[in-house]
Amino acid sequence: LWCFGTPDIGIGRFVPRRGRSRWRDTTTLCLEYHQSKLPGLIRRELYDEVKPLTPDLALGISGINAGAGAGELFFMALTREPA
Secondary structure, eight states: OEESSSGGGEEEOOEEEEEEOSSSSSEEEEEEOTTOSSOHHHHHHEEEEEEEEETTEEEEEEEESSOTTTSEEEEEEEEOOOO
């Protein structure tokens, strides 16, 4: 689940699936948004991948539901939220 601002308003619900990256030559966690509360058009077009680097850090690539060269739009660093 990801959110903007407060975690109480979590809108980016996803199902992680281990598989081959669409955009890089690696295995990754593919995030599928079929169960999200986002509007249908956004839910169908949104696609992200996450590559764990350490137990507390992951590299994410966000984009649209398209192949290499067209789908990947930006990178992000993801860190574990303190308990």
